Amino acid sequence: MKPVIEALIDALGEQAVLHGARVAERATSYWDASPTQALAVVKPRTTGEVSKALEICHRHDQPVVTQGGLTGCVQGAVASNEEVIVSLERMNAIESIDPVGGSATVQAGVTLQALQEAAREHDCLFALDLGARGSCTIGGNVATNAGGISVMRYGMMRSQILGLEAVLADGTVMSSMDEVLKNNAGYDLKHLMIGTEGTLGIVTRVVVRLHPLPKSCNTALAALTSFEAVTQLLTDMQRDLAGTLSAYEVMWNSYYHAATEPGGHPSPLGREYPFYVLLQAEGADVERDSLHFEQLLERSLESGVIVDAVIPKSESERHALWEIRENFEAMLAGRTTFLYDVSLPIRAMAGYAEAVRQRIVARWPDARCIQFGHIADGNLHLFIQPESQDADHLASDEAVYAPLLDVGGSVSAEHGIGMEKKAWLARSRSDTEVELMRSLKRAWDPKNLLNPGRVFSL
Known part of the structure; x- marks a missing residue:
């Protein structure tokens, strides 16, 4: 047994640390039923236990991958055999709901649907809504700045957050648990956690906005x-x-x-x-x-x-x-499918969608190019089904992403970059922007231990 695993067990207990054959009993993700690969899976119950786990991993130079509901589409939470998974599945408490102030305080492992239902019991609405509501978690929604079907009216996940608590790579706890909409006292550090896909810290608790429940x-x-x-x-x-x-x-x-x-x-x-x-x-x-x-x-x-x-x-x-x-x-079952999530100006969407379809059928004449999306916020989803033994993912990527350059679009509207879209990040962000991202990563996680290799490489 590696020393880092022994140290984690000593600090958190045997039940909180899965290792050996027990790791493979878990599915890799919602999309991949194959056995999980990881050095160990750590399941803390509190922010304090997350802090202990990261302090130990930092001391042992141990890379960590954060997991929530495992519904992500860009392989951002898929670990290797050399990485320790920190799963927030046991941090699933709704700590408080304040209908008057319009807020709720929840742990990161709470599912979106559980929060929605709890809010309704108080005649309140938690406005974020996704098809994966029954499985995705609030921490994952924060990490990816999730969007969904109500963005046109209520905004992305970033717009739903009043405050949050996160643990940095060395175990330091950053608590910005504001319950008010306005706080201009210096830098608003919570925004450095939202949408950064767990590369700067692990979000453990969140204060979210609630709205009156529509009649x-x-x-x-x-x-x-x-x-x-x-x-x-x-x-x-x-x-x-x-x-x-x-x-x-x-x-x-x-x-x-x-x-x-x-x-x-x-x-x-x-x-x-x-x-x-x-x-x-x-x-x-x-x-x-x-x-x-x-x-x-x-x-x-x-x-x-x-x-x-x-x-x-x-x-x-x-x-x-x-x-x-x-x-x-049903439309995905039994077929090789490449999933895409892009954004672009609405005025360019019809031409872009047709350009992608033509590129796909030129490569694979029998392919299905399935298109749908939220549209009002400029978000288009695509399922590319090559229906061919020559199912080259890179060729499909090029067909989908290349036309975005001409219309000022983004390779990711709401799913993030993860591992899958790293090679295409430069299509949506300038060299200056990417280097600033790297600068933040080096400052907050100098050992490159949190979700290493996700979004970009150092």
Whole structure:
């Protein structure tokens, strides 16, 4: 047994440190069921125990990888046999909820869904929402600056955070647990933890913002014949719903057709339309909001902006519509799939999406290029399925990322860089920006022990 493992067991106890064959009993991630590889898995219960673990690892020059809900898509939390995993799965307490002040204090291992449900019990809304809500954790959301379906109204995870506590590479605890929106007393250090993918510290506790729980919720699935109609409907709804539009999800026919094929979800509309929009507005007056929402859809139908639409009449019907957009496992099953998450100006999105599709089918004529996304915040997702033995991931990457250069886009809208996108970071950040990132890393983690090799290399 290595000395670092012995020291971790002495400090935290045998039950908190998995090593040997017990490590391989865990799956690598949500996307990869193969056995975990790591020197050990440490499962602390408190910030103090995280601090002890990192102090020991720092003393032994031991690299550490942080894990949350393991739903990340860029291999940022996948460890090697020479790395120790610090898993925050046991730090899952919701410590307090303050409906008056509009905040909640939670440990980093709390799942997004658990926080959402706890907030609702106090007639509050935690505004971040992702399809992986049942598995992803608040600490992971902070580390990746998660986005999701409500960004257009409430902003990214960064906008939901009032304060946080984190442990630095040498075990030092940095506590900035503000419960107020305004604190201009010097540098706001919490922002150096948000979106840095665990490379500067391990987030252990977070104070998040809560909002009043909306009383009304109106949803529709609409079919459209052009991307121009998609953007026109977005403009109309943002204007006429007066800030209550909370979700605007666009599905190209490639996505909708795959989601509703036999064995998938029932299709409430014809499957032949070029575009489908799932939109949702949340307000304060159930009857007036519902009437106004329906009137706006009728006007869009009459003007030809949309050609067909369905409005759910129950929560089960609303859930069925969202299942089409969020539950896509069936279209991935049994196929080699490369997942992408990019952002770019809305005005360039239709041309970009078509350019990528043409590049993919030129390389693999039988490929599926499945496109969908949040759109209103400039975020497009793609599933590339080569349907070929010549499934070259790098060739797919080039087809997706190269056209971004011409439109000022980013190779990562919300998933982060991790290991998978390191080679493409320079497509979205200048040499000066990347070198400043490295400078921060050297200052805060001079031994390069926290998530080493993620985002960039030193």
